[in-house]
Amino acid sequence: MFLLGNLPDFVRTKRISICIQNWTNQFGHIYGYFEGHTPILVVSNPDILHEIFIKYFSKFHSRRQFPLEDRRTTKGVHLFSATGDQWRRQRAIINPTFSTLKMKRMFPIIDDCITTFLIKLEECMKTSSEGFDIYKLYKRLTMDLIWRCCFGIKTDMQNDPNNPYLKRSQEVFARENCAYLATLLGILIPELQPIWLTSHCWINYIRARLRRLLPMGEKLIEDDPNEWLKDNVGYFIKKAQIHQNNNNNNNNNDYNTNITKSADLIHIMLDATEKSSIDNKQHDHTERILSLNELKQNIYLFMVAGYETTSTALAYVTHILATHLDEQKKLQNYIDSFLNVDSILDYDIINKMEYLDWFIRETLRMYPITPIIINRECSEQIDLPGLGRILPGTKITLDMYSLHYNNDLWGPVDTKKFYPERFATKRHPMAWVAFGVGPRNCVGMRFALAEIKIVIIRLLQNYTVLPASMDDNNLDLVELVTISPKQVSIRLEQRTDK
Numbered sequence: 001m002f003l004l005g006n007l008p009d010f011v012r013t014k015r016i017s018i019c020i021q022n023w024t025n026q027f028g029h030i031y032g033y034f035e036g037h038t039p040i041l042v043v044s045n046p047d048i049l050h051e052i053f054i055k056y057f058s059k060f061h062s063r064r065q066f067p068l069e070d071r072r073t074t075k076g077v078h079l080f081s082a083t084g085d086q087w088r089r090q091r092a093i094i095n096p097t098f099s100t101l102k103m104k105r106m107f108p109i110i111d112d113c114i115t116t117f118l119i120k121l122e123e124c125m126k127t128s129s130e131g132f133d134i135y136k137l138y139k140r141l142t143m144d145l146i147w148r149c150c151f152g153i154k155t156d157m158q159n160d161p162n163n164p165y166l167k168r169s170q171e172v173f174a175r176e177n178c179a180y181l182a183t184l185l186g187i188l189i190p191e192l193q194p195i196w197l198t199s200h201c202w203i204n205y206i207r208a209r210l211r212r213l214l215p216m217g218e219k220l221i222e223d224d225p226n227e228w229l230k231d232n233v234g235y236f237i238k239k240a241q242i243h244q245n246n247n248n249n250n251n252n253n254d255y256n257t258n259i260t261k262s263a264d265l266i267h268i269m270l271d272a273t274e275k276s277s278i279d280n281k282q283h284d285h286t287e288r289i290l291s292l293n294e295l296k297q298n299i300y301l302f303m304v305a306g307y308e309t310t311s312t313a314l315a316y317v318t319h320i321l322a323t324h325l326d327e328q329k330k331l332q333n334y335i336d337s338f339l340n341v342d343s344i345l346d347y348d349i350i351n352k353m354e355y356l357d358w359f360i361r362e363t364l365r366m367y368p369i370t371p372i373i374i375n376r377e378c379s380e381q382i383d384l385p386g387l388g389r390i391l392p393g394t395k396i397t398l399d400m401y402s403l404h405y406n407n408d409l410w411g412p413v414d415t416k417k418f419y420p421e422r423f424a425t426k427r428h429p430m431a432w433v434a435f436g437v438g439p440r441n442c443v444g445m446r447f448a449l450a451e452i453k454i455v456i457i458r459l460l461q462n463y464t465v466l467p468a469s470m471d472d473n474n475l476d477l478v479e480l481v482t483i484s485p486k487q488v489s490i491r492l493e494q495r496t497d498k
């Protein structure tokens, strides 16, 4: 449609990824659509995707720019938005955060947060015997986990649901927050992106001033959660610097005592920042250096990227448990077989639990969380077999639903059936892309999978999960940047068979 392209189809279906899946069914594995007048190439042929995401990654290293995404280096760009050498430099610094050794060190902290989570579950069971929304509790838990494991700050979001950082992070993913005119203009006329961005920044600035100046301003005018979080990340840096200056001679109660200086993300990034004397200078990609603005942007990124996705994954796994009681029993028995009364849960044991891994992967196959963020932009002309000549600037996205529900890639058991054992067979490397794929896949995947596994193990060791109602077990899904359920209502039954 003139000016709008295929946007009305997205508005009509309310689900971008389902709309794309329907088009794939109609037009095949390679086709295009228009966002405004921007052409987007959609590919779901796994061999061609392999060429783009892995074989020729050097020509497809960047993601397309979201409307209102600020990529001006003067402001600092975070890992998710960085391009080319800027991305390579940042990724090399951040990659070691989730190494096996560091994950082992984080293990007791994760376990400690989950102990608090189990206490909250106990309270919910007592107060809402007819069922409660476990997704809300997961959000608070995963926020605690990010703060404690990545920023080293001891928080208690699970007992403080009104914490401003938690509230603002939740708002980042809320529907209303994306209904800005500027976003729409950014999609329709991307050529004027600098103008939309500048006006967006000014509107936020004026709103922030009015909030401060007007009587009742704080109540009447909402601030932009993204800007609020970015403005307030200095808190983390200050805490980390105090900790570093105290040289591990820890007298600061907010800090995790059992984590060494180099164990958490913020210290890794702070070390790289301290090496950078001049802020905003362009760095060679081989230098392990971050500017102060990049540090701030990355703290913001990890705060929002790490918590919403993992809590949503946990919500989906719990929904599967509640609606597939036979599968739940099987997983429970499997976990019991690993952990007798004397054994202590540790990182090595969870990595041996293959069936638990399949269970989670199968859940994310059926309920992908972030399909629209897996896209690449071509940086250099290339001729690809099966696709033809791709020009610089071409935006390519993959169709995650079509890959995850493709019976040729995942058979013989029907892909509509929940069947974790399908992961016992080696599949095409592009068949499962829940965490993206190639050198630019999700940097937090190991951390997310560990969190999910430990929560599920401890949940099933203590309880059997039941649906809150036997009548309607379908999830009401909302799609924006992530696809998430509105809620996951369950009941819990204390286990007596142990």
Ligand code: HEM
Pocket (backbone or CB within 6 Å): 079, 080, 081, 091, 150, 301, 302, 305, 306, 307, 309, 310, 313, 369, 370, 373, 374, 375, 433, 434, 435, 436, 437, 438, 440, 441, 442, 443, 444, 445, 447, 448
């Ligand atoms: C179940 C949980 C999660 C899911 C499903 C998920 C999914 C994804 C996906 C699909 C991408 C894009 C990959 C691509 O383009 O190929 C991504 C990127 C990213 N994720 Fe995650 N993620 C999860 C958890 C986390 C956590 C816990 C963190 C941080 C601790 C995190 C941090 C990031 C970052 C920083 C990127 C950008 C990486 C880059 O561009 O180099 N994610 N994630």
